[in-house]
Amino acid sequence: MSTSSYDTPVLIAGGGPAGLAAALLLARHGVPPLLVERHAGTSIHPRARGLNVRTMEILRTVGLEGDVRDAGAALATSRYMLFVDTLAGEEIRRVPDADLLPVGEALARVTPCDWGRCAQDELEPVLATAARAHGADLRFGTDLVSFSQDADGVSATLADRATGAHRAVRAQYLVAADGAHSLVRESLGVPMAGLGPVSRGQLGHFVNVYFRANLSDLVRGREFILCFVERPGAEGLLLAVNNADRWLFNVEYDPDRGETPDAFTPARYVALIKAAIGLPDLDVEILSVLPWEGAALIADRFQAGRAFLVGDAAHVMPPAGGFGLNTGVQDAHNLAWKLALVLKGTADPALLDTYEAERRPVARVVVDRAVRELAAPTPDGAPAWDGPEQAGPEDGAWATATATPWPSSRRSWATTTPRARSWWRTELTRLAKLTRLAKLTRLAKLTRPMRAQRNWT
Ligand SMILES: Cc1cc2nc3c(=O)[nH]c(=O)nc-3n(C[C@H](O)[C@H](O)[C@H](O)COP(=O)(O)OP(=O)(O)OC[C@H]3O[C@@H](n4cnc5c(N)ncnc54)[C@H](O)[C@@H]3O)c2cc1C
Numbered sequence: 001m002s003t004s005s006y007d008t009p010v011l012i013a014g015g016g017p018a019g020l021a022a023a024l025l026l027a028r029h030g031v032p033p034l035l036v037e038r039h040a041g042t043s044i045h046p047r048a049r050g051l052n053v054r055t056m057e058i059l060r061t062v063g064l065e066g067d068v069r070d071a072g073a074a075l076a077t078s079r080y081m082l083f084v085d086t087l088a089g090e091e092i093r094r095v096p097d098a099d100l101l102p103v104g105e106a107l108a109r110v111t112p113c114d115w116g117r118c119a120q121d122e123l124e125p126v127l128a129t130a131a132r133a134h135g136a137d138l139r140f141g142t143d144l145v146s147f148s149q150d151a152d153g154v155s156a157t158l159a160d161r162a163t164g165a166h167r168a169v170r171a172q173y174l175v176a177a178d179g180a181h182s183l184v185r186e187s188l189g190v191p192m193a194g195l196g197p198v199s200r201g202q203l204g205h206f207v208n209v210y211f212r213a214n215l216s217d218l219v220r221g222r223e224f225i226l227c228f229v230e231r232p233g234a235e236g237l238l239l240a241v242n243n244a245d246r247w248l249f250n251v252e253y254d255p256d257r258g259e260t261p262d263a264f265t266p267a268r269y270v271a272l273i274k275a276a277i278g279l280p281d282l283d284v285e286i287l288s289v290l291p292w293e294g295a296a297l298i299a300d301r302f303q304a305g306r307a308f309l310v311g312d313a314a315h316v317m318p319p320a321g322g323f324g325l326n327t328g329v330q331d332a333h334n335l336a337w338k339l340a341l342v343l344k345g346t347a348d349p350a351l352l353d354t355y356e357a358e359r360r361p362v363a364r365v366v367v368d369r370a371v372r373e374l375a376a377p378t379p380d381g382a383p384a385w386d387g388p389e390q391a392g393p394e395d396g397a398w399a400t401a402t403a404t405p406w407p408s409s410r411r412s413w414a415t416t417t418p419r420a421r422s423w424w425r426t427e428l429t430r431l432a433k434l435t436r437l438a439k440l441t442r443l444a445k446l447t448r449p450m451r452a453q454r455n456w457t
Pocket residue numbers: 013014015016017018019036037038039047048049050120142143144145177178179180182183208290292310311312313319321322323324325326327328
């Protein structure tokens with residue numbers, strides 16, 4: 001079939017970070033796609049904020065490293081993980097990111113890039129603008145309603161959400177970047193395996209509250225990326241968005257005690273936030289609220305015929321560790337150049353089989369890692385999730401997994417038990433090995449601040 005029989009070479013469903021990255025990368029390879037996103041614009045809720053070095057490398061190759069740093073400039077000074085009673089009250093611990101991540105010279109030996117910080121609601125417009133500039137056709141307010149595929153292509157029905165008008169399009173390939181509840185994945189009948197939130201709840205139920213309040217004086221000089229608040233009754237995780245007046249507060253709720261996100265009224269959020277900050281008279285405005293459940297799931301297949309799953313459509317992981325957006329962008333990067341070469345006739349379509357072969361194992365390692373970052377200790381100190389036998393994947397690829405607690409969100413546990421000390425050492429050694437920096441000097445430097453903590457015996 002000639003290319004003129006198609007409306008677009010590639011139809012992308014979903015305009016989150018994975019879909020936008022796919023659109024940009026395809027367009028830059030000379031294959032401008034059609035992207036449809038059901039929302040009227042890019043995300044209004046700043047979910048992800050951390051961009052790892054690989055994502056920054058990809059952004060660098062498309063000339064956007066500087067633009068993204070500019071968009072996230074307000075977070076550039078966020079260098080700490082804080083543990084506090086309340087933000088205005090006692091500070092329990094301050095861990096600089098240099099003690100958790102390879103930085104500076106050590107990093108410069110392996111990459112020209114550094115870690116990036118940019119809230120998702122600031123990043124997405126940068127990707128969208130660049131994708132459009134390179135010829136991608138981005139249609140917001142447009143739903144992918146249904147699709148079918150045959151040997152030559154994909155036929156899809158789109159709906160304009162404003163008018164309700166339907167339109168048929170024909171594409172050579174379909175990229176499903178339509179998120180965790182992917183219509184494409186479900187229509188293809190591709191199951192997900194792993195540790196879901198619904199059946200067990202071990203990974204927790206949370207509400208991510210985006211709010212406005214002027215906290216700049218409270219954080220100046222100790223700007224954080226994460227701040228664990230430990231005040232009983234107001235426990236939660238504060239996340240910086242612009243280090244001035246936009247923040248996120250992440251609170252856990254317990255469905256076993258009859259709690260639901262709906263039970264949290266705006267007034268209750270405001271009260272919780274004031275208590276966590278420790279300023280009863282603080283002006284707080286709730287901007288948006290995003291309930292989420294910790295899940296760890298991977299699609300059995302990342303490809304079905306001419307359709308490819310990327311991002312959360314292919315793998316869902318807890319946000320701990322900040323891997324979700326990054327893994328999606330990296331999926332898109334892997335797929336885009338392959339699709340482009342095949343569409344230009346430079347490569348055999350068999351090249352596309354390597355997408356799943358390369359990205360699914362990566363997703364499994366990353367999902368495992370995110371689970372370990374999130375899992376909190378049970379009261380007796382045992383891990384909440386104890387490894388792959390509960391997770392259900394068919395082979396041993398998750399066998400490296402043993403649930404380990406999120407570092408020291410529980411101060412007493414994390415600073416006093418032998419198990420905690422052993423966990424820190426294991427994690428730090430792993431980090432050093434992973435980054436090929438497993439040198440004793442580095443390890444000594446990494447562990448010194450931990451040993452110096454109070455209660456560290
Ligand atoms: C509280 C929280 C904090 C997080 N923090 C981090 C972090 O620090 N670092 C990190 O890397 N990740 C983080 N994540 C994860 C990250 O936000 C997601 O992994 C990322 O958004 C996934 O991108 P995506 O493009 O695959 O999917 P999404 O962002 O979910 O985008 C999918 C898009 O598809 C659209 N869509 C769905 N169905 C259709 C359809 N039929 N037709 C048209 N459009 C459709 C949706 O409207 C949506 O915009 C966090 C997540 C949460 C909830």
